[in-house]
Amino acid sequence: MSKKYVYFFGSKGAEGNAGMKNTLGGKGANLAEMTNLKIPVPPGFTITTEVCNDFFANNNQYPDGLWKQAEEGIAKLEADFGKKFGDTTDPLLVSVRSGARASMPGMMDTVLNLGLNDETVEGLAKKTGNERFAYDCYRRFIMMFSDVVLEIPKRDFDKVFEAKKKSIGVELDTDLCKDSLQELVLAFKGIVKERKGIDFPSDIKEQLRLSINAVFESWNNERAIKYRNMYNIPHNWGTAVNVQAMVFGNTGNNSGTGVAFTRDPSTGEKRFFGEYLINAQGEDVVAGVRTPKPIFELERDKPKIYNELVEIYQRLEAHYKDMQDMEFTIQDDKLYMLQTRNGKRTATAAINIAVDMVAEGLIDKNTAVLRVQPEQLDQVLHPMIDPKSEVTVIAKGLPASPGAAVGKIVFDAETAQKMSGAGEKVILVRQETSPEDIGGMDVSQGILTGRGGMTSHAAVVARGMGRCCVAGCSELSIDEENKILKAKGYTYGEGDYISLDGSSGRVMDGQVKLIKPKLTGNFGKLMAWADEARKLGVRTNADTPHDAAIAKEFGAEGIGLCRTEHMFFEGDRVKAVREMILADDEAGRRTALKKILPMQKGDFKAIFKVMDGLPVTIRLLDPPLHEFLPHTKKDMEEIAADMGISVDAIKEKSNQLKEFNPMLGHRGCRLGITYPEIYEIQVEAIFEAACELAKEGKVVKPEIMIPLVGHINELSYTKKNLVVVAEKVMAKHGVKVEYMVGTMIELPRAAITADQIATEAEFFSFGTNDLTQTTFGFSRDDIGSFLGDYLSKNILPIDPFVSIDQSGVGELIKMGIEKGRSVRGNLKIGICGEHGGDPASVAFCHKLGMDYVSCSPYRVPIARLAAAHVALKEKN
């Protein structure tokens, strides 16, 4: 006896159930489940996913015994439904549909109305008394079968179809009479003969076999593979095939079709929601020619059917304990349910439904937490483009920071500040941004750059500010000097309006309508439940008291990355910084640094105050000094005059500091080693701030982080010096402040030698931006030129700067953690790259046993929810 490959469902119950998704696919399992619940479902059978895998493994051959089981399925179906396959008086028609374990909407093929040939079509006509209906089914079947099975493009049939409509002067498909449809059937068969040299198959079992084959094959069509890559669906899951009796909503005014949701998918409100069309098929609803009616009108139209539907929806929701999205058809006043599944919903709806269902006792808190996808939260944290508004997309860049923005174009930070000061909403458009632009970025609604990746300066800073950003939009031509932006034939100047969608990367013409986000009490409740469930700590990357305060509001439990370089740019201090860089010797550098000390001390004090006893990880200076020097001639002249030196001297220094590959150059702890005085002053400022607060009785927990360490000696050298300074300052103030010294792990060598580095480091913070850059050898600022090809050619499944590359970069992280903890069991480990806010990466960090993730303030809720998800999934 062969294995069981076919599972029947019909009026006497089903062989499968909702728990068998792996074998029957989502659709098949739910059809079986509904059948078992005595909900009216047209009978049918499901061919298992195992057959699909066998099929591909054996050169597109069925496993032994399958066809026999399928024929038995047909026989049962005939008995149950009271019609016979191929009967010339009352033929059974079937649909053949795919159905995988995970939903892959529209990615695979379907054949409807199968079972028609020149004889059975006549039987259908007679039985229904509707010749037009029968021939319309027939021509639809030929088109679909030819497209899916024979691979003759649908457009070739559409051409003939449209020509026919034109020739007899009608507009709607439904206006074609029976004779025209008969002529079309002949014409369509002619196309098949001409293209394939065969007659259209009239053997209905052959039709069935070929259709099942085609649906299996569609598992491996290009778009299905791409979809699976995109959503991380394993290629070896395979699809099931559902063969089911056809029911028709288009046999007359006692028939109809519709879609319904058990709650409002847009707001989450608890009300029956949906639409229907009388005398129509599912396709007609989609085609949008006729406007469907809201579901409550069905109560007036067909009260019996409506009540039956209400009873069913309530049963289904109670049974599945989730909001359901259902398809139904009414044939000759009889209701059939064709599908039920968990309904897609907006973030707001997801939150509200989850929290409501807990109140209703349907689900528990943990289930509620799992019902909201972390990625969705962006929708409730940032303004979004109104999905109903029409937009003209003029270019597409990287979705670098979520949210949407509308404003007048400005091409430089100074103008941004001027215009915004005058009450204008502006969008800063630049080839790329640099730290000098921060003031301008802060006052802009959104930021658009022509170059740079997901972790470029613009992207990182914008995310930190919660500001919308589209980065690396290489289709644009941005002429900053002449203030001209060109895209797809559109030309804009300063003051012209554009709109940005930072969640999709779209750049749009003019002013698009936005929807403002709203945080409700349900959001707070859900996040509190998430916090109960998660094990991973969530910190934030914040450089200012303002950002720190927002992040704390969003639930951050500390600062995981406070970049000190931004403190070097603000206001007057950049002058002192430049003085330091231009100094000829250590004494000169120390003089300049002394001027910066009190300002940095003030910064740290403010941040410590906001964080109020939570740990604050401070990274000592990281970027190459070149970034601090002026770049324009005007700025150079100004500084030269200020400092009483020649412009040439500044140019020479700038030239001397220029690097071929600054990312791999003189930065990070390399600066702290060549100029120990820089780190000394920073540490002095940190401890002056900490000690003064400690004396006021405040708790302060500084964690000093040395960046870009690749060799244990780099850490030993810098640590030794900074401990001396810290102890000296504490001794001076006569207080003790608890502190740690640790390092970023952001170079492959650091991960490889983590057992050496952990002898000195009290904590590790994985800097996965830089680690991704060096592990792949991808510059985050230059990846734009080839990333598109890499994604479209399936070289990479996803931008590795967005989600951690687990098998490459991830292996290094794993090695780093294992080696580090092998010598220091209580080593505190976190991540502070941009990946800290990516749900898949958060889950990965949890699995590796990290203590916390740190991300930009607006990503903190996402990280909290993602951390809860992985913890709960692990428990289940």
Added chain:
Amino acid sequence: MSKKYVYFFGSKGAEGNAGMKNTLGGKGANLAEMTNLKIPVPPGFTITTEVCNDFFANNNQYPDGLWKQAEEGIAKLEADFGKKFGDTTDPLLVSVRSGARASMPGMMDTVLNLGLNDETVEGLAKKTGNERFAYDCYRRFIMMFSDVVLEIPKRDFDKVFEAKKKSIGVELDTDLCKDSLQELVLAFKGIVKERKGIDFPSDIKEQLRLSINAVFESWNNERAIKYRNMYNIPHNWGTAVNVQAMVFGNTGNNSGTGVAFTRDPSTGEKRFFGEYLINAQGEDVVAGVRTPKPIFELERDKPKIYNELVEIYQRLEAHYKDMQDMEFTIQDDKLYMLQTRNGKRTATAAINIAVDMVAEGLIDKNTAVLRVQPEQLDQVLHPMIDPKSEVTVIAKGLPASPGAAVGKIVFDAETAQKMSGAGEKVILVRQETSPEDIGGMDVSQGILTGRGGMTSHAAVVARGMGRCCVAGCSELSIDEENKILKAKGYTYGEGDYISLDGSSGRVMDGQVKLIKPKLTGNFGKLMAWADEARKLGVRTNADTPHDAAIAKEFGAEGIGLCRTEHMFFEGDRVKAVREMILADDEAGRRTALKKILPMQKGDFKAIFKVMDGLPVTIRLLDPPLHEFLPHTKKDMEEIAADMGISVDAIKEKSNQLKEFNPMLGHRGCRLGITYPEIYEIQVEAIFEAACELAKEGKVVKPEIMIPLVGHINELSYTKKNLVVVAEKVMAKHGVKVEYMVGTMIELPRAAITADQIATEAEFFSFGTNDLTQTTFGFSRDDIGSFLGDYLSKNILPIDPFVSIDQSGVGELIKMGIEKGRSVRGNLKIGICGEHGGDPASVAFCHKLGMDYVSCSPYRVPIARLAAAHVALKEKN
């Protein structure tokens, strides 16, 4: 009973021998050995290296029983030498010297003439009848003891000493009379009292104890630690201390001192070689005030001593089976040998001595191979600065390519070619070089750059050409536009002479005298023996038939890296390359590539012919396209005119291709993925060339190498395309060419996922330049700004671009090899980074089980010898 810490040697034989270097240090073991050979050596004893380690482990305390054993040693010494320590009539004086397992010349401390105080000095005076001599010994002792033990800088004594000479109007030390010396003794004691508040120690046992302490302590002085780091000498070896009776060559005309070699250390000629001075101490020879006489004059001066010396030297060489470097002293017509050790020698001498000794039956071939250090071979392969000539060093850069050069300065490649065409010798001086400069580099004597590291373009190309190069000389100010070179107050223009030493990195004023290299038959013999001994294959990095021919001459067994980009630059083809880059679409690119095809085919054919059946690994295009575009305004105008497009179009393209970090940008296989046609044409050219030769009956073994692979999909994608092209070309010609497809492993991710990559790759070639860059996050072109600090502050022991960083980069290589071979047992593995010619790295590659190393042509002999060394050492 305590352990044996003290080993005596004296007229009745020695307790130690030459085999006990680990315990007695090199000096102590050889003194014992000579004693055992009945060679006259002043008696003494050696305190073991174990004591040194105990000393440091126990807070600078001696182990139990040591001092007792030392006192017993003194007693034996007194008995043997017939003088008593502290005797006021005929005092025994001793020297206290360090002596580690490995020679560390001048790194540690020594105290001579120990045993003198105000009483014994009188005894010495009376006994020798030479008061001046006695007081000269005394003042020398006080100076040395104060410097070494009491840590009062020697210069403080020198000042007083010089003042004394001036005050009495003498110039030579020897002109100071006894009274002056006595006054100096008093003055020196005054300095000690004033500085340290103590009287100069008069207890001679105390003197001895303190001196032994000081010599042990000098094991851990800064320069000794640095030296050990530099030469990879373990810090836990410790030093022995030798206490030995003093003998004096300065007691009168029957005394003297000298140094001798058993063969000529400069040429290797078999003749007794050395110099001596009558009535002098070792210091005097070094001071160079008097000119020593050649050793053969001793035959006339003191025939008996001379004959004794000859008899000793012959015995020592026969005993040690190596050329000896000996120190001797004659005291009152009695000969004492103070030291013997294997003598340092030039490369030429090393080769000649090793080969001669095999002929003489003294050593076997393998020993001969081990007698020549691989690093030394640079001396016989390149011109060197005449060590006798005086030079004025005006700057120091990185020793980027060995050899020396003299020539007139030129600041651009074009002028270099023009002037060299006119018969001038030129040195190309540039801020940095780019592929456009290759023609100019080729005609220059040497290359000097202001920027870039050991693997910068200039360095790599120069080494390939065997041309001398000093790179990254940041002390220079190079103004290419105005053709001015400034260094340390010197200013040069075009046509002025400078000289370069590429082995040391020195830049010198004017024309320095050079010595031309000479390869003798002995070189060939030795290399043949090396080849018999080694297991590792040695290939070369060569891009042209010319380089390939040189490398083959030097013994290369194939090409491990043929970079194809250089073929894109030559002559007219760069025009076609630019046309390709500027093309808007694939068709345009293909048209341009078609023009390059026949030229590349010709290149490959020529290289295959030279290599004549040896494997040739060809790397497909690697550098970013930006490098091929013109950079100067003039060039841009020329090309614009040529191509009939605007200069602006070129500028726009150039701007578009510009990258922040080109090293991590759109290059390597990333080009082959976005523009598959580039690799296709390259592969077509390779196989057209191979097939045509195959049809002529020639053996051709192309190995196609895909660069910069980090993900298996990159390799699968490019490999699939290129196999199609290869098969097509072979089918067209109707011949089969054996070929392989493999990849560079030059990114951390490639090493980490080597088990995946090896499923597609038939060979791995570790590109350790790039792998070092990404593992450390060090740009090879920018490392100059901090490498100096890293080396001087002991952060890194050596430039990781010169010798593989074994614990970091090396771990990745190891991982790559293990993972790669785990899925493909016969995976062929080599290295083609610049490390392939570094002896330590070659040894590392051997240990990891690689199949071959590949290096620039002039490094091939070095790699062969290094490979032999490691194989032989492993065997021993």
